[in-house]
Amino acid sequence: MRLPTVAAALACLVALVARACAASGPTLSCCLSVSDTVVPRRRVSDYRVQNAALCPVRTVVFLTTSGKTVCSDPEKKWVKRAIRWVNNKRAKMGGSLQTTGRPKTNREKPRNKGKKRMRQRKQKTN
Template identity: 45%
Template sequence: KEYEIVIASHGPVSSCCLRWSTTMIQLDRIMNYTIQSEGICPIKAVVFQTQSGNRLCSDPNNRWAKRAMKKVNEKTKALLKVEQNEQGSASDNKPAVSTTPKKEPLKKGRTRKKVQRKRSRAVKSTKQR
């Protein structure tokens, strides 16, 4: 496998792609990407971040690079949708229902300790959820 050489520089950009790689890795191994614009760096490139932490510099006009960016965008949208659904279901406008057990009057004698133990276990188990 051939990975692009990346050089470090001082300033706002930590590293630049000097040339494009022709390597095409499996799309499911790409975690995210950034667009490198010309200016500080010598070329415009798409910098893909792989699961293993490697960076791959590609031509932004390349068909494979466009397909890879589309796949990452779809994966990101799907994850955001799942997170929003989870947050939405947790904050739906449902009437508030108390999950704390209702206190019953304590009984005298040995049974009083049993009731207290049961109550403390119930409180612990609801806190752990």
């Protein structure tokens, strides 16, 4: 008689522990609405598609180079272009893109261009 009681108590304990572990797992971040903000492509570092099956709204969630997220309408033309741009960058880089920080470039802006012109003008007048 005691064995079924112990087995039932053990089953309840296992169920409680499993539920607690599931509740403390990773949480799903959902956009609740769509933003009208247009993100320039050069500022998009990554994206993910949010399905209506898991979240209340179907959106494309863009991650910007500054680390912000923008929830956008997947039917907008600029969103489709940005997705294509990110996919092309991924293909060129062979995987995922950098997700935070500012993209690094090899090009440096010329310094003191104005001062150089000023010196040239002074030399011409002298």
